Amino acid sequence: MDTLNIGGNEGDRFYRYKMPKLISKIEGKGNGIKTVVPNMTDIARSLSRPPTYPTKFFGCELGAQVNCDEKKDRYIVNGAHEAARLQELLDIIIGKNANTQKVIRDCKACGRRTEVDMRHKLVTYILKHPPSTPKGKDGKKDRKNKKNEKNGNESPTSPTRDSAESDDEITKRIVAEAAELPIADKNAKDDDWAVDTSPEAVAKRIKDLERDVRTSLIVDDDDSEGEQEPHESFDEWLEDNNDARNNDVYKKIKELGISKDTDIVLKHLVLHLFPENFQKNDNIEKQIQKRAKLFKKFVLNPDDQLALLGATEKLLNEHKGLMESKTVCKILMGYYQSDLVEEEVIQAWIEGSNSSKYKRLFKRNASVTYADEAINQDIRNKAKPFSNSIVSIE
Structure with missing residues (x-):
């Protein structure tokens, strides 16, 4: 299967983070025409996100209804859409890269973590549909996930992952040295990309979130995927x-x-x-x-x-x-x-x-x-x- 650099960074042929190239398959005709993405699960796995999130994003951006059947592994967007157009939209969502539980975006390459645009309809969908525990190919929980849950540890998809997980020797050494560094002073000035945790900023984010939720309850019906008849x-x-x-x-x-x-x-x-x-x-x-x-x-x-x-x-x-x-x-x-x-x-x-x-x-x-x-x-x-x-x- 062809692979691409995540985020469209085609200038670096040795870029570590890659994803499968999106494939689209157009089915039906007339009013029943639809576009199926056969490898959406593989794409979502490489992005560490549920496959329903990119599919829902396609629907929001294209103004089309979507259908996500996780049991049959079928992810459908109504209408005829070329793979190139869907790939462009996928690059946009990679830029947003919403972490579903903290509503932030995090870059796996540099570690930068910033807030996402709370006004986008995808954020409302993510808040209503938090991700479940990652599953294996047979539909059951991975053995590592079961072990972590039993011991009360975090999921492997957590931002604080084990440094020994499939990293090369140089990365392992960097992570080990970083762990020995002293903890930063709480009173020190935050970096430019740090989340503002002041009471005023927190109150503002809560207010914006409540407004978006109220709006979604009026215009976004989960059963119809936010689309009007x-x-x-x-x-x-x-x-x-x-x-x-x-x-x-x-x-x-x-x-x-x-x-x-x-x-x-x-x-x-x-x-x-x-x-x-x-x-x-x-x-x-x-x-x-x-x-x-x-x-x-x-x-x-x-x-x-x-x-x-x-x-x-x-x-x-x-x-x-x-x-x-x-x-x-x-x-x-x-x-x-x-x-x-x-x-x-x-x-x-x-x-x-x-x-x-x-x-x-x-x-x-x-x-x-x-x-x-x-x-x-x-x-x-x-x-x-x-x-x-x-x-x-x-």
């Missing part, structure tokens, strides 16, 4: 951008990957794009015609037409001011004139699922009913004048 994101975006152009709305739908969820997309579009204009009860047909091109992207067959009418039932149910026969007929006329709904589908909707002629159509679209049946029947009764007017015209 696409439909919820679209609903919030429409609420803030109900005057957006048709092209911008359609681009947002494609960006979130929900274009195939016709029923839900139509519901969001109807509930957010029409209420304010419909409440004015003027130029309803004009407002529908303005959005007709956008709706035609999703209304492609009778099933979709019935879904549009189901979303309209939800709109009328939430805005009682629209529950007038005249307004209901205006909305249907707008759909009809914009070629969004055909006559026979409107007839099927008004007659309801009891109509033997359209019973099959309703059976396929049972999920598009959003309001109480009694309310739906009231809406359909108010729509009958429109149905009669179409029949009379023909």
